[in-house]
Amino acid sequence: MADPYQNSYHHGDPDGYGTYGEGGQDGYGYQTDYPPQEEDAASDVTEGHDEDDQMYEGEYQGIPHPDEIKAARRAARTKARTAVDAMSEQEELAEQYEDIIEDCGHGRFQWSLFMVLGLALMADSVECFVVAFALPSAEKDMCLSNAEKGMLGLIVFLGMMFGAFIWGGMADKVGRRKCLIIALSINCIAAFLSSFAQGYGSFIFFRLFSGIGIGGSVPIVYSYFSEFLQMDKRGEHLSWLCMFWMIGGIYASFIAWGIIPRYGWGFSMGTEFQFHSWRVFVLVCALPAIAALIGLMFMPESPRFLLEHAKHDEAWMILKQVHDTNWRAKGEPERVFTVSQIKTPKTQEDEFFEIQSSTGTAFQRWVVRTVTLVKLVLKNAASLFAPDLRLATLLMAIIWFTMAFSYYGLAVWFPDMIKHLQYEEYESKVKVFHGEKVERFHFNFSLENQVHKGGEYINDKFVNIEMKSVKFESSLFEDCYFEDIKSSDTFFENCTIRSTVFYNTDLYEERFIDCRMENTSFFHTKKGCHLNFAEENDVLIYLVSFLGSLAVLPGNIISALFMDKIGRIRMIGGSMLISAGCTFFLFMSFSQAAIIAWQCLFCGVSVAAWNGIEVITVELYPASKRATAFGLLNATCKLAAILGSSIFASFVGITKVVPILLSCAALVCGGLLALKLPETREKVLQ
Numbered sequence: 001m002a003d004p005y006q007n008s009y010h011h012g013d014p015d016g017y018g019t020y021g022e023g024g025q026d027g028y029g030y031q032t033d034y035p036p037q038e039e040d041a042a043s044d045v046t047e048g049h050d051e052d053d054q055m056y057e058g059e060y061q062g063i064p065h066p067d068e069i070k071a072a073r074r075a076a077r078t079k080a081r082t083a084v085d086a087m088s089e090q091e092e093l094a095e096q097y098e099d100i101i102e103d104c105g106h107g108r109f110q111w112s113l114f115m116v117l118g119l120a121l122m123a124d125s126v127e128c129f130v131v132a133f134a135l136p137s138a139e140k141d142m143c144l145s146n147a148e149k150g151m152l153g154l155i156v157f158l159g160m161m162f163g164a165f166i167w168g169g170m171a172d173k174v175g176r177r178k179c180l181i182i183a184l185s186i187n188c189i190a191a192f193l194s195s196f197a198q199g200y201g202s203f204i205f206f207r208l209f210s211g212i213g214i215g216g217s218v219p220i221v222y223s224y225f226s227e228f229l230q231m232d233k234r235g236e237h238l239s240w241l242c243m244f245w246m247i248g249g250i251y252a253s254f255i256a257w258g259i260i261p262r263y264g265w266g267f268s269m270g271t272e273f274q275f276h277s278w279r280v281f282v283l284v285c286a287l288p289a290i291a292a293l294i295g296l297m298f299m300p301e302s303p304r305f306l307l308e309h310a311k312h313d314e315a316w317m318i319l320k321q322v323h324d325t326n327w328r329a330k331g332e333p334e335r336v337f338t339v340s341q342i343k344t345p346k347t348q349e350d351e352f353f354e355i356q357s358s359t360g361t362a363f364q365r366w367v368v369r370t371v372t373l374v375k376l377v378l379k380n381a382a383s384l385f386a387p388d389l390r391l392a393t394l395l396m397a398i399i400w401f402t403m404a405f406s407y408y409g410l411a412v413w414f415p416d417m418i419k420h421l422q423y424e425e426y427e428s429k430v431k432v433f434h435g436e437k438v439e440r441f442h443f444n445f446s447l448e449n450q451v452h453k454g455g456e457y458i459n460d461k462f463v464n465i466e467m468k469s470v471k472f473e474s475s476l477f478e479d480c481y482f483e484d485i486k487s488s489d490t491f492f493e494n495c496t497i498r499s500t501v502f503y504n505t506d507l508y509e510e511r512f513i514d515c516r517m518e519n520t521s522f523f524h525t526k527k528g529c530h531l532n533f534a535e536e537n538d539v540l541i542y543l544v545s546f547l548g549s550l551a552v553l554p555g556n557i558i559s560a561l562f563m564d565k566i567g568r569i570r571m572i573g574g575s576m577l578i579s580a581g582c583t584f585f586l587f588m589s590f591s592q593a594a595i596i597a598w599q600c601l602f603c604g605v606s607v608a609a610w611n612g613i614e615v616i617t618v619e620l621y622p623a624s625k626r627a628t629a630f631g632l633l634n635a636t637c638k639l640a641a642i643l644g645s646s647i648f649a650s651f652v653g654i655t656k657v658v659p660i661l662l663s664c665a666a667l668v669c670g671g672l673l674a675l676k677l678p679e680t681r682e683k684v685l686q
Helices: 066-083 089-104 108-141 146-171 176-196 200-214 217-226 231-259 277-284 287-296 303-308 312-329 349-357 362-385 390-428 539-550 552-566 568-588 592-620 626-650 657-674
Strands: 267-269 273-275 431-434 437-439 447-453 456-458 461-473 476-478 481-488 491-493 496-498 501-503 516-518 521-523
Touching: 089 303, 089 312, 108 146, 108 176, 108 200, 108 217, 108 231, 108 277, 108 287, 108 312, 108 539, 146 176, 146 200, 146 217, 146 362, 146 626, 176 200, 176 217, 176 277, 176 287, 217 231, 217 592, 217 626, 231 277, 231 539, 231 552, 231 592, 303 312, 362 390, 362 626, 390 539, 390 568, 390 592, 390 626, 390 657, 539 552, 539 592, 552 568, 552 592, 568 592, 568 657, 592 626, 592 657, 626 657
Parallel strands: 431 447, 437 456, 447 461, 456 476, 461 481, 461 491, 476 496, 481 501, 496 516, 501 521
Antiparallel strands: 267 273
């Protein structure tokens, strides 16, 4: 039996252009009706079915058939084309490509790609939580100072900022799939190595590269997926894709709670190599990226990218694969991919690339390719500020910045405020003892949250006890004995210590501030930041992140269902302005429960703006600049995240007014500017 697809494809003309078929409406070789089959040539699928059985179910209800809707939409676009005197190559390709994607349908292929790219987006979300959850334990393994902890918290965002720009620009020149595979591979390798890094320098180095790798996921994922979606499904399904960011937050919170407090999940080799539970957590956080990497091996490159680079044959084969996969899954394998040829624009950039690659040594060719690629990426990025795109780029940059500044700033402020309230509550319960005199007493019980001022301790024993948040001020210790002491946040200030022995304790010299030592001995003193037994894994912090991520669910569902109905602009502007109003409720946050409630409200409302911003970003820019623009704007987002988290954190415990007013002003500014953007919901993807 002859291949039904045989001879349905013909190579383009020698001038470097394909023609979108011959004959057909407006010169497009695109047939809306499939070739009629002879009566005896019915397929096995349709054999035995009467014509009445195939009648459209909505016919008697006055509901138009989907094919009629598609034909009407295509006719409207054709009419619009004929009204334009001259259509550019890019516009013509965009119209043709939209028609092809409509005929390929939306089905199994898109849902498979949705899951794979969703895992890549989930990996980006998890990366934002890794350091925050691991830091309380990691700081003890590596004895980090406050400055080092602050840098470690920001280094991931710094890496993601550079990664977004680098991989976004590369994806427009090298390919969406290829760049995403490389970026995720770097993330996985760096995450694996960081979990074994023992020193602060090596750990922060690998986390930086992990961020650079995962930074490419967001700009590439949205650009990649949008190019397999038809116009009427683009907004909804890109919004559904955003749900994986929420799933990533839930995943990170859940496994952090399940792994980090379980100290048995690890091992050590002397004092030089430690592998505690937080390192297991870092490893497990790489699983979404690994799963996405495996899934990408079975996914094709974006055909739209291939057409932009004159790779007509490869694009045609992928589009045929999408068409056949979807219609076979729908039980219509007899549908034939009727596209014969697709017009592709000429491109000179790749010619220079190939001419240089045929000369010199391997190293020289690599240098030429790299330099050429860097020049092309920078040129493409500069073109975003050309007169036709300058206003849109500036508006989008401000909107991305204001949204990220408020969101990430408050994301840090919420848990820090909860910790501050916990600390204030704990401090309010401190017990103060003045001028107590204790002689020949054996302390065999733990001391916690106490301050002892002007006390005298004569011939006392402190054996096998814990001291947590204990402070001795201006006290006298004479002929005392300390043994097997385990302490946290415990200090001796301006005390006199005479004829006293400290044996096998962690009370080293830094714990004694302005103290006078007379005939005092220390034996087998344990020293190290990892000895601090304070409860560093507060379950409430995991719960806060979990609830904040879960609160996104209703907002995500609503925005996905209404993105194509009310439009991107109203979605972004309305969500940002309502979020600005929500921030004023933070003035009433006097308890931990209130802060958690307002956090959930803010996250649930603001997610609609995030979805709209990401959808409109891929729709505003042409295919040759889409990933570059998304990468540049996402890098702006990460810069805002660094500034917002640093500024908001500095006001914790000082005032709530400044963070609230800053976030409100930023959201109002971004929301009003969003209303100036052009609506893109009925725009063909350029």
